[in-house]
Amino acid sequence: MSQTVSRADFDQFMVPNYAPADYIPVRGEGARLWDQQGREYVDFAGGIAVNALGHAHPALVKALTEQAQKLWHVSNTLTNEPALRLARKLVNATFADRVFFCNSGAEANEAAFKLARKWAIDTAGADKHEIISTTNSFHGRTFFTVTVGGQPKYSDGFGPRPQGVTHIPYNDLAALKAAISDKTAAVVIEPVQGEGGVLPATADYLKGVRELCDQHKALLVFDEVQTGVGRSGSLYAYMEYGVTPDILTSAKSLGGGFPIGAMLTTEAVAQHFAVGTHGSTYGGNPLACAVAEAVIDVVNTPEVLAGIRAKHERFVSRLTAMGDKTGAFQQVRGMGLLIGAVLAEPYKGRAKDFMTAAAKAGVMVLQAGPDVVRFAPSLVIADADIDEGLDRFEQAVNEVAGR
Template structure:
């Protein structure tokens, strides 16, 4: 890595809109679960681009797919279809409940499509009064104005003018509150099968089954936002598989492309029929480059070896974090499923999750937060065992500095 820096972190502040405040260092190279910055410092990556880099950095299968497709065909627009998009859709439908796929560029776009489809389905079948969408407090569904309003964090949607209407929120895991709110006006309930940004919160089995039953009772669609939980993250291809509940619509992104931007909405043929030509679209959705890469990612992720390995790594992480906690007493809870793990800080360290993130980076390990009180780990699904050991040793050094 050259130290002859053509651009520096300070340049960001001169040319970028200030809605981000990135770290002081600039990563320039990644391989597997290791990353190097401009100065040549090495980091163990437990963040995975926020649950995106499911095969780590520069996985050979992804590089091969991108290179081969890059020499064939880059973009067409949806006036035409293409072979990678059809093949990827075939793989997604053969592996899930879904019969139809709509491709987009991100999780927000996949959720936007899901919510628009739910509204159109309800309008066509039941008329204009069936338009209520119910979501859950602390949920996160994207940053478009529709999805950010549906998300359960008002701070993200306040201050931009009048919000889209007929959107309600109740507490996650509170089935009684949902039952009280739902009626024949409800067209859809959208939920994460494991809340990510809201603090890595697992739903009870009774809650998930109850939501499905309430949707059936009121002729409402159940939308699962699996942008963060999907594509192997929990040790299943999609988290719904372990819950005994099947959604009507599912959104997927993040890990779907392993780092290449792509999102998808999955649903049944009957529901999909309500998005007729012209009702919704995306210039880049189904892009041959993105779909070729995602297909390669699918072929690695959707194997018994990879999915079983996620569960093994989960145990390794949780046991090591528990050992750190036994020494420093900083966590009140270590939770999550697969490699979406949240460690909630004790009251003594309340509000300091970002301090731990920064201290970890100083020690050479990348972690995430999920709100002010939870440290989040979303590494590669195939992160080597020795990288977990090394990364957690570095994390413990950061903990020792803050809590020792």
């Protein structure tokens, strides 16, 4: 028998590491959500860039239900058909030769950082173990990934951190030149910093990072957990820049809402994860891989990718006009359907206020730090939903701006 639950149950029963909104969504369709009271929201948050095809997309529902009637789980002493099909599609669509499946972006990054160190130590000895990351980066919440991430607020308070991790400013090639050495195992970069403010890398920066990694025989790791699977307007953002990494991590949009992560790499690097070196009990789960295969089949088409670029322009032009009219935003930036409205000086630190006002107006948005309102909607969101959601968001902006 089901029991009625409310937001108050969170405060009574859940570990208090989150502070969720005061409403509970119960149903979704496309780019719309409805809460317990039947109130409708336009979803520009996308489960934090996860719901690549919105809610209850027919292709994903079909893939999940068909697979659920066949095979749910086997241990990694066996393989399975959905995992092999998905791996083949990812290899055929990218630079990669090999794929490792796990359950989340943090796990994909954990695998990437472990593999980078294993490769470096195997090929050059124990001294070659250092990892260089950037300030304000975000790579997950395991202890290793939160240490590589460049936001101390997430890593402070847990005791001694893993050693050999250095942080330098993002988009600053001179800082990398000063930090990199022959002891560097890997340089870890988000092509667009997501949690750090929806800040894209410059093309010259990423090309320079690639050259420095080559000079010092270090691996280049792209964290594409947030930018991957069409979010940028290409299947992966590295394709936008023409800069190829040695390791790439993917999650979020990959499963369209079903938990899955993947680490993609080259043949030469992959061989350093021999049998028994790393693993994941649920990694390559048939249900997850069947859904992710359906996501790739829908997203990796010229029509959908071109649509993402067009929708980017629709968002940016309207948000820019809002900023000009109200003075709330000093810049609108991002790539594809990962967009950040950077708050102007009088509104600095108030991203949460915009998020709260937006929910009140019937549209869900995100923040990326205290100074940026973030948008990460479905990649196939209809133009009519974009317009309706932006109408509602404009009401929220006017409310916060006191207009």
